[in-house]
Every structure is written in structure tokens, then in C-alpha cells.
Amino acid sequence: MSNLDTFRTETRAWLEDNCPASMRTPMPEEESPWGGRNAQWPNPDSKVWLDRMAGRGWTAPMWPEEYGGGGLTSQENLVLQDELRRIHARPALMSFGVWMLGPALLEFASEEQKHEHLPKIIRGEIRWCQGYSEPGAGSDLAGLQTRAEDKGDYYLVNGQKVWTSYADHADWIFCLVRTDTSKKHDGISFLLIDMDNPGVEARPIRLISGASPFCETFITDVKVPKGNLVGELNKGWTIAKQLLQHERTMISAMGTVGGAGSSGGLEETAKTYFGEQDGHIAIASMREEVARQKMDARAFGLSLRRSAEEAKAGSGPGAASSMFKYYGTELNKRRYELLMKLLGSQGLGWEGEGFTGGELNTTRQWLRSRANSIEGGTSEVQLNVIAKRVLGLPD
């Protein structure tokens, strides 16, 4: 038996013993395990599952063991992800710390900063949010104006961020700040700010749906210790770009909807609303559309997998992350368009008794999917990056 086969057998047995039954069911939004200082656990099994996975470092399976990570190779991680998918396990932890900040800290932070922050991210003790965008700095991110002034042993920070997802629930914010006003890209630094500091205020923005996933974040006369600067002063743009590549790779995974080849419920939905004949979707044209979507998702999932295996440890995802971000989000939007087509008039509900919970959820997710091609950098901007940095076309 190869080492990988042994790893699979042991992983399967461990998951059987440790993944609670209720963590193998679809996850309602209110049970999303974001962790943090003020975490709520409407389903206590979510906490049990998080603690068990974090205990093995499997909330960040490939991070080094010295910071509490799993220390797995990419091959072992693929096995772990396969086995988690096999039992329909919910994510043990949802975390901007794991998806975005952690990889940047591993590459750019001091040893002290890594030991301070990474274990808390892995255990879900601290919830992070992303302080990049500002009212005048979205796609042109380097135009940001939030200032950090050197006051000797601390920075005095003033400014406003916007679109800060879940800032009202977050404990810390990773921020891009201006530390030199005479230069654009070379005047930006990367700063970690504890949101318990007086002067940090997150105001939720209420959306038409009634939900408030975003905030405007105001930072007024906040004193930040110099030890919270990651990397060199005025060199934060390099970190910012690298972190964005991790964010884009994470968002692009939506295109695979739970992994390579996953139908994401399309086939079952089509059979429910269009009927079944000899085990197939009754209408030929729908069969074709569903098959095409599944084939594209599978091909995309395999490309993501190949790219992840090709990327050398620590070298980061590279400019190809823009290709994946663009295609993955367009694919996810197409998938929801198709689901809406399958639902027909049952996809028109926002609330009310004439619709099932699944139908209402699909409609809301369809609306939410529109934001995929904006968050983490818009599709238009990804196409620019692909043109310039992947294809080498002139400006």
C-alpha cells in the first residue's frame, strides 16, 4: 500500500469517527462557522467539528505544523478534500484569515507575527476582515487615501474603507494604508488593526435584500503599534497583490461548486421540474444544457487542480489566478442562470408560502452570484490583467 493509500485509509477512518452527523448535511447560512471572539454556535456540533479539525491543523491543511497547520503535501490535501466531499462534510471553518491573510503572512510576515496570528486563524479564534476598498479606490486600488502617520512608536491611522464584508462581526482588519503621499504604489503599507481599538467603527450597509453583508468602516485617530506593520514600510503593494491572487483563486473555486465534476444539484433539479424518463432528464434540450454545464465545471475543476499541483510550494498562484477568477465566476453565474431556467416561475419568489425553502434559496443565490464578477476585482479588470500579464499584450 502506498503512503498516500495509507493516508486515505487513516483519514477516512478519522473523519468517520470525528465528523458529527449533523455536519454532513447542507449548511444553513446561520450555521456558517466563521469563528471569532464573539462567535455564535446555533448548532453546537459546528464548534465540535471546528475544534477537532483545528486540532489536526486541517482548517489550514497545507500550512506548516509549527504554526498549527496540518503540514500536508498537496497530494495529501487532495485526498483530504476528496474524503471530506465523499461524506458531504460542511466546512469546519470559513475564514478570510485562512483564505487570504494567512498565505500573505506566511510569505511576508516576521516569525513573531506568524506565531502571533496564524495559530489563532487556524483555531478560528480571531475573525478577520479585509480593508482594501475605499470610496474612491476600488479597481484603482492604489488610489487609496487612508493614512498612517509615523508617530514614533506607533502609527496614527485615519480614513474610510467601504465594502468591508462582515466588518461588524470581525475582530481584526488587514488594511492597506498610505504611508507616503508623494508616491502611488510605492507609498502603500500593509497594516494589521485590532478592531477593538477606540476609533474603529463598522457601519453595516443595508441592501435591497434586507441583509447587511457589507460595512463602511471608519478609522479615526487609531493608534496602531509599529509591530503590526507586515513587511517593509511602503512595500505593501507587493503584499496586496499577492493576497489578491489568493482571494481570486478562492473565489474562482465557486465555478466548480463543491469540487471537480460536481453537478451542484443541476441534474436533480432538472428532473424535479422537467420530469424523468428512463433515469434521464425528460426534455432533450435541458439534458444537453445540464450536460454542457457539468462538463465545463469538470474541465474547470481539473484545470484548477492541475494548476495547484504545478504551483511550487510558497510561490503563490500567479497571474493565472485572474484567468481562473474570471472563468470561475462567469461559470458560477451561468450555473445559477440555468437553475433559474429550470425553476421557471418557481424561481420568482422572494418570500411566501408558494415556494419551497430550496427555491427561495436558489433565487437569492442567483442574485448573490451577480456580485462574483465584482468582488475581488471585476471581470473587466481581470481581462486587463490577462491581456497584459498572461498574454503579454501592450498597454
Ligand SMILES: Cc1cc2nc3c(=O)[nH]c(=O)nc-3n(C[C@H](O)[C@H](O)[C@H](O)COP(=O)(O)OP(=O)(O)OC[C@H]3O[C@@H](n4cnc5c(N)ncnc54)[C@H](O)[C@@H]3O)c2cc1C
Ligand atoms: C460581494 C462583495 C464583497 C466585497 N468585499 C470586500 C471586502 O471585504 N473588502 C474590500 O476591501 N472590498 C470588498 N469588495 C469591493 C470590491 O473589491 C470592489 O467592488 C471591486 O474591486 C470593484 O471596485 P468598485 O466597486 O470601486 O468599482 P469601480 O472600480 O468603480 O468600477 C466600476 C466599473 O468600471 C469598470 N472598470 C474600472 N476600471 C476599469 C478599467 N481600467 N478597464 C475596464 N473597466 C474598468 C469595472 O470593471 C466596473 O464594471 C467587495 C465587493 C463585493 C461586490
